[in-house]
Amino acid sequence: VSTPEPEKNEAAAAAKSATAAPQPQPEGPSRDWGVIIRNVFTAENSAMVTFLAIVLALVVGAIMIVLSSTDTMNKLGYFFAAPGDFLSSAWNEISSAYSSLFKGAIFDPATISGTPDQFFGPISNTLEYATPLIFGGLAISVAFRAGMFNIGGQGQLIVGAIFASYVGFSWTALPGALHMIVAVLAGIVGGMLYGGIVGWLKAKRGAHEVIVTIMLNYVALLFLGGWLLNTSVFHNPAAAGQAISKPAASSAVLPHLFGDQLFTDIGLLFALAAAFGVAWFFKRSKLGFEVRAVGLRPSAARTAGINVSRVQIASMLISGALMGLIGVTQTLGLANPNNNSLSPNIDAGLGFSAITVALLGRTKPWGVVGASLLFGALQAGGALMQTQAQVSIEIITVIQALIVIFVAAPQLVKEIFRLRAHRIDTGKGGEEAPPSVDPFHTTETITVAGGEE
């Protein structure tokens, strides 16, 4: 499956020369935590490395699919007697899995003659899956750029969901669209408050934000599942014995974006607006500038007269607000499987997948959008793959994790592809540049001379 074609070798070379563009800015040995964080996420990286990372991850996924199929593995037992048996069986497994992945995520060729709703169905699923990831990726990015690591997405989105859900089912006196707007705002406020606690504890009390967020996740989770959903205010009397809240009133539910048959709600518009807002925030606003300065080097920012505590609290407030928006789409959006009511597993692990999306998008707002679309597509396709090709959806988690690892370690991707380039084409040997000590993340100085040109 992974036999390298000449195009790929050239691609690897192109990728290499792209990242190896000389940037002669000698920097001292002092390497601040904030600098490292920022560079991981913002350093240039060619799209080709990302593409190759996706290919590699899919290849590993294919190997796992074959390994897990007992039928195919039995054929491996007599591989040398009849290799065709094994190869064709393996090929069938892989192609049926990945073709249903594609059909579930992008479009199904069989629906070309069907209705537009059928044709655009997979794409709209992808968009719906991508929506919360965009919010989450942006949230992680804002905190990260200020030098903080927000593992507390789970807790923040749960609190946001609680607020949004409460407004959704109880403030029914509000007229139509206003009800929805207030519910969305409530979700934002909820996440914001919960994120703000982290920022405050970090800035004022010096508490470690990783430990604080982990603890707050548990508090929110247990508070919701263990107590809140059993109270008379929240618990749905129609679902006796189940920890589930009253459903939100229909006026608070996010409407469909592309018509009733397609599975996308206007949360997507909020997400795109948020991406636009965060992009503006980083590029143009004073606070955004301060956030970046604090993330780069807190001591220098303080010397320059920036109030570091204030910036840290502000960035956690923004981060929490964006996480709260996930809570909104999870409760009031079409993604909610329980008729727009709150259940204990409302977070669906999104607080953590957001981190991978942020890394893949390098904490750049539009990069995050792209990464979310990719992961959303994998989720949507994985759902179909599970039903159609009987490949369990966990493989998607593996593929996502591998993509992130490969993208974060471009040197590995290049090594893998260069290794084969050597075997095929030995003419370029001898003048090979030594492997860069510092592929692209930790410093801005890249001293690799392009040895392959």
Added chain:
Amino acid sequence: MSTASATGNATTTVAAVVPDTRSKLISGLAEAIIGALALWGFGLSSRVGDNTHTLFGLKFDPNQVGGLSPISAPSQPVALALSSLAILCGLVRAFAPMTRKVQIWVDGVYFASIVLAFLVWVAAGSTVGLNIPSIIALTAAGAVPLILGSLSGLLCERSGVVNIAIEGQFLFGAFSAVITASSTGSLWAGAIAGCLGGALMGSLLAVFANRYLIEQVVLGVVLNLLALGITGFLYKSLMQTNQSSYNSVSQFDSFRIPGLASIWVIGPVLFDQPLIIYLTVFLVVLVHLGLFRTRWGLRTRAVGEHPAAADTVGIKVLRLRYRNVMLGGAFAGLGGAWLVGNVGNFTEAMTNGKGFIALAAVIFGRWSPFGALAAAGLFGFTDALANQTSSLQLPVPSDLLSTLPYVATLFAVAGLIGRVRAPAADGKPYIKG
């Protein structure tokens, strides 16, 4: 992770004395106020009124004939006395000058009296009462994986590699343990395989952190995801259809230490247990001695604080980091093996966030083995308590009570512990040259 200390240093050097006494006052008063709430909630509630008594069972096996009879304490007076003691401790801590060592003792007494007051209140009026030995046993069983996981975190972070991937190491260890133990029939082979599985995850962390220089906190999160995906996928495609041959292990046999096992109350609980529990405590002592008394430990700490300086005197920084991270992974893998041995089979995502709790224990325990042991014990204890009190008729659901350790950790991190300092080079890759 060092931004906390980086931002903290500047403020503390400017005014070192004033915030210190103020935070001492604030935390002492906070303790006193919580004590007063306990006085009102536990001591004066109707639950302990009417001359109610609280039973504390002392027999590990409640069906045993004869043996120790339970202790019966008058609920209200005891709860009142304990909460008053707690308030007193808080006030003393706030206003009396004391050294750091005394302060830790005062905090300890405060904490113990609050917990005891709570126990007296929880079990008041119950005819069964609380079984002390089984709480201790559950605490030990729950703490073992946390201790092993936090040793993993400790070894990595002391040598300068942030380890968020403890969760993944648990999962992979558990998975390798269960599949080996089921196919060989030997749980010990499973435990060894668990160590190897954890070490494999550890080596991934080491390679990607040290060679490919991926930002380590992110790397940890991604490795957790990877472990979750791989084990979940293999569980569904291999184990679920064939539980008996791939996914069933026996429990670890207990091993009775002669002599110690006959100590009053705690003997049968603590000294008639599976070997891994003793091994865990032994490992804590070993890591402590190793870190602070041996050449290896000195080098590890040097590499974690100032790798460039360590390199100058000839220490192989990266080699030491690789070794320590893999050793840590093996510890966490053993913790994973314990988890499956305890339950008897593997289920998807069975670690359920324990790796993150272990990480919290590392930080809570201030990067020291005994601190991690104490913190893990605390988390194990509250879990055991939630388990034991769930059958008693409580006015508060036990899930809400089980948030208490997390809230307490928050308070501790924010107030009592203050600014904790990670090893200086924690999370920073070392690039020679």
